[in-house]
Amino acid sequence: MLQSTVINKLSLECAVALGDLDHLQTIHIYIQMALSIGVEHYTKDMEEIVVMDTHGVEAGRYKSISEAVKELGIRQGDISAVLTSRQHTAGGYMFMKTKDYELVPRKDSNKPKLKIIPLK
Numbered sequence: 001m002l003q004s005t006v007i008n009k010l011s012l013e014c015a016v017a018l019g020d021l022d023h024l025q026t027i028h029i030y031i032q033m034a035l036s037i038g039v040e041h042y043t044k045d046m047e048e049i050v051v052m053d054t055h056g057v058e059a060g061r062y063k064s065i066s067e068a069v070k071e072l073g074i075r076q077g078d079i080s081a082v083l084t085s086r087q088h089t090a091g092g093y094m095f096m097k098t099k100d101y102e103l104v105p106r107k108d109s110n111k112p113k114l115k116i117i118p119l120k
Contacts, residue, residue, distance in 0.1 A: 007031050048098040049079070054089065061098065068095070 011028040015021050049062045051072070062068040065083075069076045078090035083097060 003035070007035070049083070050096045050098055050101040052094045052096070054092065054094065056094065058101075059093065 007028060011024055011031055014027045014031075015024040018027075047064075049065060049068050050058060051060045051062065051068065053059050060071075062071065065076055065079050068074070068079055072091055072093070074091035074093070078087070079095050081087040082090045082093075082095040088094065
């Protein structure tokens with residue numbers, strides 16, 4: 001069975017189970033995204049903290065917020081506020097979880113683009 005056929009079937013089954021066929025296309029797109037990203041996207045390593053300068057250039061990675069606090073001397077509450085989008089920067093840096101950072105498109109990225117397969 002082709003991948004597109006499986007995605008179409010799974011999308012329809014999900015929409016029927018939810019009782020909402022109006023969102024069939026959205027469910028279809030989310031299933032495609034999940035397949036393109038892969039399960040490995042949600043590993044423990046993806047909980048790391050990425051530190052960037054104000055231009056978005058990666059300045060470092062830390063295993064946890066606590067480690068970033070120790071190394072950078074920035075309050076934990078400020079880093080958490082940036083991670084939850086309550087503020088933009090802390091200590092002159094931007095912070096992001098690795099799993100989110102990996103999804104941000106970059107000009108120099110050689111990763112393949114998401115290919116949307118139309119519903120039939």
